[in-house]
Amino acid sequence: MLRISHLSKSFGSNQVIKDLSIDIRQGDVTVLLGPSGCGKTTLLRCIDFLERAESGTLSFADGGAVEFATAAKKEIARCRRRFGFVFQNHNLFSNKTALENVTEGLIVARRIPKPEAVAIGREALARVGLANREDYYPNQLSGGQQQRVGIARAIAAKPDVILLDEPTSALDPELTGEVLDVMKALAEDGVTMLAVTHEMTFAQDVAKRIVFMDGGVIIEDSTPRAFFAKPREERARQFLKRLLPNYGEYTI
Amino acid sequence: MSFDLDFFARAARAVLPGIPLTLLVVAFSLAVALPLGFLTAVARAKRVRALSPALAFLVSLMRGTPMIVQIYVIYNALPLMLSAFFRKAGIGVNVFDVDPLLYALFLFSLNTTATLSEVFRSALSTVGAGQMEAALTCGLSEAQAYVRIVVPQMMRAASAPLCNAAVELLKNSSLVFYMGVRDLMGIIKTEAGIGYNYFEGYALALVIYLILCFGVQGIFRLVERRAKRGRAAQAA
Numbered sequence: 428m429l430r431i432s433h434l435s436k437s438f439g440s441n442q443v444i445k446d447l448s449i450d451i452r453q454g455d456v457t458v459l460l461g462p463s464g465c466g467k468t469t470l471l472r473c474i475d476f477l478e479r480a481e482s483g484t485l486s487f488a489d490g491g492a493v494e495f496a497t498a499a500k501k502e503i504a505r506c507r508r509r510f511g512f513v514f515q516n517h518n519l520f521s522n523k524t525a526l527e528n529v530t531e532g533l534i535v536a537r538r539i540p541k542p543e544a545v546a547i548g549r550e551a552l553a554r555v556g557l558a559n560r561e562d563y564y565p566n567q568l569s570g571g572q573q574q575r576v577g578i579a580r581a582i583a584a585k586p587d588v589i590l591l592d593e594p595t596s597a598l599d600p601e602l603t604g605e606v607l608d609v610m611k612a613l614a615e616d617g618v619t620m621l622a623v624t625h626e627m628t629f630a631q632d633v634a635k636r637i638v639f640m641d642g643g644v645i646i647e648d649s650t651p652r653a654f655f656a657k658p659r660e661e662r663a664r665q666f667l668k669r670l671l672p673n674y675g676e677y678t679i
Numbered sequence: 680m681s682f683d684l685d686f687f688a689r690a691a692r693a694v695l696p697g698i699p700l701t702l703l704v705v706a707f708s709l710a711v712a713l714p715l716g717f718l719t720a721v722a723r724a725k726r727v728r729a730l731s732p733a734l735a736f737l738v739s740l741m742r743g744t745p746m747i748v749q750i751y752v753i754y755n756a757l758p759l760m761l762s763a764f765f766r767k768a769g770i771g772v773n774v775f776d777v778d779p780l781l782y783a784l785f786l787f788s789l790n791t792t793a794t795l796s797e798v799f800r801s802a803l804s805t806v807g808a809g810q811m812e813a814a815l816t817c818g819l820s821e822a823q824a825y826v827r828i829v830v831p832q833m834m835r836a837a838s839a840p841l842c843n844a845a846v847e848l849l850k851n852s853s854l855v856f857y858m859g860v861r862d863l864m865g866i867i868k869t870e871a872g873i874g875y876n877y878f879e880g881y882a883l884a885l886v887i888y889l890i891l892c893f894g895v896q897g898i899f900r901l902v903e904r905r906a907k908r909g910r911a912a913q914a915a
Contacts (some may be wrong), residue, residue, distance in 0.1 A: 504719060520810060
């Protein structure tokens with residue numbers, strides 16, 4: 428559905444992503460894993476043009492391709508419509524209600540008539556279980572609710588792919604569950620997702636594909652089953668050992 | 680020493696026509712400085728090459744020198760330079776015929792732009808970068824994001840210093856007298872000079888400026904209340 432090829436990105440002299448290529452297939456729930464600083468977040472941000480990559484191409488299965496480095500404003504806007512982005516700290520518009528947060532992009536950017544946009548917005552909020560909170564401002568919602576509004580905002584326009592940048596990392600532990608449940612429900616509905624997360628249970632149970640990155644390159648791309656049972660790469664094994672205390676102690 | 684109430688009443692009537700002129704200087708400067716000051720702040724925040732340092736220098740120039748010095752420079756030096764330039768360029772305009780009010784409006788607009796650009800610059804920094812990024816990912820253009828998301832949030836931090844700046848501007852507008860503009864201060868000075876009633880004259884100026892300042896503050900309070908209505912302050 429979408430292909431990223433030969434993407435490179437540096438911050439100053441530090442090359443964070445090195446000639447990375449990845450295909451995203453329709454209905455994929457891909458979890459990006461890797462030690463911190465390995466370029467996962469930067470990859471997501473480059474895909475949605477929040478960072479300018481130095482090189483690389485973004486191409487879509489239905490035709491059309493753009494160069495990350497040289498894409499014009501209009502092309503960027505066109506690409507962004509194909510993505511929804513969920514931020515680590517949700518970044519809800521603090522001067523807008525939950526419903527307005529969801530409808531803002533629909534009305535202003537996609538020029539959907541307001542009544543229609545409101546209907547779409549309500550449906551999106553219902554999907555994340557917040558139908559009864561549409562008139563609340565972000566600061567009147569809990570962290571988990573805020574992030575669910577953030578997800579509703581990302582899915583409302585039915586983009587091709589939802590990019591999620593550590594959607595639960597900034598939440599209190601007891602609030603991560605509600606957000607993960609929403610993500611799981613979306614996965615079951617066939618929504619294509621590319622998520623950076625440290626939630627190993629989500630990666631194991633919900634992901635269809637695990638992409639393990641280190642040092643700005645993909646070093647393993649496999650199913651969760653294969654990855655968690657026996658990663659091919661030593662670096663991946665080290666990573667799992669750090670994250671899953673009991674990892675590797677039993678063999679079946 | 681006695682307070683000449685008759686003079687006070689007479690001068691108060693004489694000064695009334697000067698008030699609109701004072702308000703014109705304030706309103707005109709604000710009307711120019713609000714958009715220009717905002718654009719200056721944005722340009723500086725975005726670190727536009729060459730433009731940002733130039734703007735930074737201009738802002739420092741306007742804010743780092745006394746208003747009275749700027750007035751003398753603009754009012755004395757600028758016409759001289761302009762007339763020399765016009766003569767060379769063969770433009771038949773006699774700059775010494777130009778209404779000094781125009782110089783005053785020019786200088787006060789410039790000065791207020793510098794002040795407001797600093798107000799907006801600090802107010803912009805209270806809005807997290809994530810708000811702009813979220814707006815972009817929702818498909819908004821940068822301009823739309825500023826108008827619909829960033830500016831409304833910025834105004835929470837900007838409203839109090841904006842009011843301050845407006846009051847400051849109102850008070851400083853009394854300096855246009857030094858440019859030969861007969862604003863209310865100018866009228867009072869002339870009236871007082873006739874019978875040597877300076878004490879009454881300045882007392883009158885004090886009262887009028889106080890009332891005008893209350894008026895400005897009142898307007899800001901009204902606008903602020905309307906903006907705040909039904910909107911709880913952002914928690915984080």
